[in-house]
Amino acid sequence: TAEMAELVSNADIALYSAKSRGKSIAVEFQSEMTAEAQRRARIEAELRKALEQDGLDIVYQPQFDCLSGRLLGAEALVRWTHPTEGPILPAEFVPIAENSDLIVALGRWVLWRACRDAANWNAGTNAGVHVAVNISARQLRTEGFTDEVCTALKKSGLPASLLELELTESQLMSNMSVGIQAMQELRAAGVRLSLDDFGTGYSSLSYLQSFPVHSIKIDRSFICPLPNGGQPIVTAIISMAHSFGLLVVAEGVEYPAQLEWLCDARCDVVQGFLTGRPMRLEQLLAIIRAEEEQKDTRSRTPVAPRPHRVPTA
Ligand code: C2E
Ligand code: MG
Ligand code: MG
Secondary structure (H helix, E strand, C coil): CHHHHHHHHHHHHHHHHHHHHCCCCCCCCCCHHHHHHHHHHHHHHHHHHHHHCCCEEEEEEEEEECCCCCEEEEEEEEEEEECCCEEECHHHHHHHHHCCCHHHHHHHHHHHHHHHHHHHHHCCCCCCCEEEEECCHHHHCCCCHHHHHHHHHHHHCCCHHHEEEEEEHHHHHCCHHHHHHHHHHHHHCCCEEEEEEECCCCCCHHHHHHCCCCEEEECHHHHCCCCCCCHHHHHHHHHHHHHCCCEEEEECCCCHHHHHHHHHCCCCEEECCCCCCCECHHHHHHHHHHHHHHHHHHHHCCCCCCCCCCCCC
């Protein structure tokens, strides 16, 4: 029966590998997979510990209005520095957390911290700089998720309109009806919703119509070839989203020529290394303060919209 247990365990490992490669794929067990599975199990245990011991962090990446260059909001991105391995990317540990209930606890921690931070950065200003939080499908499907969001808003004092939740289409597809119901509840509570990594899933017209979102974020893979390639698809996405009354955010803008092309193409919001890397809260606060000062001078002496800042870091 030790053999039996091993067989089941190996099958499970191969299943994980198959799942991480997509749907309808068969994967044969390879012995190297055991080492990967052990690493995943270790990462999961250590991440759980980090979460309990307040060992995680959030960085914020600014989002700017294409027309005015104004700061509109910031996306909260979780960070983890492992005690011996150093920084581990969300691309590695978020999928591991998503494979268990750990993502629910992790997501809850990010949500509460992000609401608190955004309530603070909006205190004493009327700029209304929103915070965007990534929500995993498992979290969205948790019983009482909307109540939890409302409690986090109330306890932090952040207005619902300044919270945006980012969902991905592929995750919503796994259980459409539950997902859409939760989205409708959140929308009714005044929270904004956006469709992250847009274009990488099925992105069919009927989904755009049935998901009650306010905005879509065009995936970085479509922004990357701009401005010399890939224009037709981005033009089409922007015009399609606009005809549904949705705002368009471009992710992963790295070069001035991309920014210029996107602004000309009527993209609404940009987020990327060009306009601001994910940064510590203090750095974001400095940008918010600078915007406030700009606004003060602007109200006295009208000036043309300021061009996007190019990061110094
Ligand atoms: P995402 O939500 O699509 O976040 C955007 C990712 O693109 C971030 O990676 C960001 O650092 C990166 N990025 C932004 N601008 C640029 C650019 O100009 N060039 C390039 N090359 N990359 C850019 P990050 O922080 O490593 O996060 C990766 C993913 O992990 C996120 O993708 C999101 O799906 C997930 N994630 C991060 N934090 C959380 C969280 O708190 N909860 C959940 N459920 N997922 C999270
Ligand atoms: Mg996101
Ligand atoms: Mg994305």
